[in-house]
Amino acid sequence: xxxxxxxxxxxxxxxxxxxxxxxxxxxxxxxxxxxxxxxxxxxxxxxxxxxxxxxxxxxxxxxxxxxxxxxxxxxxxxxxxxxxxxxxxxxxxxxxxxxxxxxxxxxxxxxxxxxxxxxxxxxxxxxxxxxx
Amino acid sequence: xxxxxxxxxxxxxxxxxxxxxxxxxxxxxxxxxxxxxxxxxxxxxxxxxxxxxxxxxxxxxxxxxxxxxxxxxxxxxxxxxxxxxxxxxxxxxxxxxxxxxxxxxxxxxxxxxxxxxx
Numbered sequence: 001x002x003x004x005x006x007x008x009x010x011x012x013x014x015x016x017x018x019x020x021x022x023x024x025x026x027x028x029x030x031x032x033x034x035x036x037x038x039x040x041x042x043x044x045x046x047x048x049x050x051x052x053x054x055x056x057x058x059x060x061x062x063x064x065x066x067x068x069x070x071x072x073x074x075x076x077x078x079x080x081x082x083x084x085x086x087x088x089x090x091x092x093x094x095x096x097x098x099x100x101x102x103x104x105x106x107x108x109x110x111x112x113x114x115x116x117x118x119x120x121x122x123x124x125x126x127x128x129x130x131x132x
Numbered sequence: 133x134x135x136x137x138x139x140x141x142x143x144x145x146x147x148x149x150x151x152x153x154x155x156x157x158x159x160x161x162x163x164x165x166x167x168x169x170x171x172x173x174x175x176x177x178x179x180x181x182x183x184x185x186x187x188x189x190x191x192x193x194x195x196x197x198x199x200x201x202x203x204x205x206x207x208x209x210x211x212x213x214x215x216x217x218x219x220x221x222x223x224x225x226x227x228x229x230x231x232x233x234x235x236x237x238x239x240x241x242x243x244x245x246x247x248x249x250x
Contacts, residue, residue, distance in 0.1 A: 029214075034210075038204045041203075042204075042237055045187065046240060048180075048187055049245075059168075067164065068165060068169070070164075071163075078152065078157040082152075085152075116155075120154070120155060124158060124162070128173065
């Protein structure tokens with residue numbers, strides 16, 4: 001047996017080699033923020049079930065500067081998630097044809113982003129209406 | 133041939149991704165910034181009586197459950213696959229941990245919402 005050692009290129013840090021891969025990893029990293037936000041809300045639901053004093057403590061924690069700063073990060077991350085999500089939707093869904101022509105990816109992305117803006121605005125207006 | 137369980141996780145991932153893409157940023161803005169600061173929205177919007185009433189309503193329950201559980205299933209699925217991208221070879225432990233977190237969160241959300249009552 002010969003001691004042949006074939007060269008195998010290391011895959012360490014593969015995603016730092018190309019801006020496309022870096023964007024890919026940032027997009028995947030938004031999942032951490034989505035989970036973190038779900039955890040914040042889940043904790044709120046648990047505290048709500050535990051009673052008023054427990055819930056008040058959760059609410060007070062949300063008012064702390066740390067929480068506000070954290071939610072700014074969450075907000076930025078989720079905006080990027082929305083943006084990147086609708087970029088990949090055309091790549092993951094089966095192609096749709098309208099009038100014999102394939103629906104262009106940019107149209108699907110644009111429709112998704114408009115839908116997100118619309119639903120968000122409706123949600124905010126609904127709460128402004130309830131709050132007033 | 134044994135049926136793959138991948139479509140279930142992929143559907144939950146897709147549903148959570150879509151829901152969080154549509155309302156995620158606005159929800160963070162509302163619950164994490166606007167209401168705590170009393171900016172744009174009244175600070176008592178998320179007061180104990182208000183949120184109790186919200187969570188006791190079937191629609192409030194359904195909304196809360198959907199947001200918490202689907203966001204979790206979306207996130208853990210993506211994290212699990214990113215661990216593979218980062219070079220994690222054996223996946224069984226990671227898979228159990230990731231999906232286990234989502235399952236636990238889903239169960240806790242369901243339990244809390246039931247305890248809150250109707």
